[in-house]
Amino acid sequence: MGLLQTVPIYAHALFISVLTYGQVNYGGIYMKRIAMMALVSTLALSACNQPNVVGNSVSKDFSALLNTASGYTAAAGTAVYVDLTGGDRRTVLTATGLKANTAYIAHFHSKGTAAGSTNDCTSGGPVVGGKIGGDTVFSSDADGKVTIKGFQTTADLKDAAYINIHESGTPSVIPLCADI
Numbered sequence: 001m002g003l004l005q006t007v008p009i010y011a012h013a014l015f016i017s018v019l020t021y022g023q024v025n026y027g028g029i030y031m032k033r034i035a036m037m038a039l040v041s042t043l044a045l046s047a048c049n050q051p052n053v054v055g056n057s058v059s060k061d062f063s064a065l066l067n068t069a070s071g072y073t074a075a076a077g078t079a080v081y082v083d084l085t086g087g088d089r090r091t092v093l094t095a096t097g098l099k100a101n102t103a104y105i106a107h108f109h110s111k112g113t114a115a116g117s118t119n120d121c122t123s124g125g126p127v128v129g130g131k132i133g134g135d136t137v138f139s140s141d142a143d144g145k146v147t148i149k150g151f152q153t154t155a156d157l158k159d160a161a162y163i164n165i166h167e168s169g170t171p172s173v174i175p176l177c178a179d180i
Contacts, residue, residue: 057082062095062165062176063121071099072175073144079163079178083154091132093148095165095176098140103168106132106148108180111161120162121177129156137168 062077077095084090093106112125133150140146148165164177 055083058180060163060178060180062093062178064097064175065121065164065177066173066175070173070175073097075175077165077176079180081180084151087154088151089154089157091148091150091152091163093132093163093165094146095140095148096143096145098144098146098165098175099167100140100142100144102144103137103139104146104148104165105137105168105171106163106165108132108152108157108160109162109164110159120179121164123161125161128158128160129153132163 058081060079062075062079064072064075066072066075075095075097077093079091079093081089081091091108095104098104107127108129109120109125110128111120112123114122114124117123129152131150132148132152136150138146138148146165160180162177162179164174167173167175
């Protein structure tokens with residue numbers, strides 16, 4: 001039986017052996033290098049599927065909008081986004097000082113016209129581009145930390161002026177906002 005016929009039959013055993021022992025000596029053939037080459041090839045191919053960056057990464061600090069009496073102690077965080085080839089924007093929001101074990105959503109908004117507004121975050125603009133992360137609801141951990149990630153089309157975000165994080169169950173509760 002040739003090597004090409006033997007590989008499918010023993011692939012499972014070879015995989016388990018490589019994971020368990022790091023090397024295999026099967027039939028006099030030293031297989032460690034072959035297994036490593038397969039792993040490196042797989043990683044190299046998966047890297048080909050990564051999106052290409054068009055612009056620079058933009059990082060904005062969140063401003064706390066609620067006081068500690070509302071259950072938000074020292075809410076803070078960062079919004080980082082970058083436009084990718086193909087017309088998508090990758091956004092990653094990290095926040096701390098939120099309520100523990102609470103579900104959150106986030107949006108980009110265009111600038112609104114609210115009376116008395118002193119910055120984009122207080123302008124009351126409409127949502128653009130839908131929720132960051134789509135229908136995914138992101139929950140804070142026991143320490144009040146949450147990371148929200150998502151992709152949206154840059155065309156839908158062309159009028160975006162700010163990003164805010166809302167409580168999912170009570171969207172009128174907005175602990176953090178970042179003018180962009």
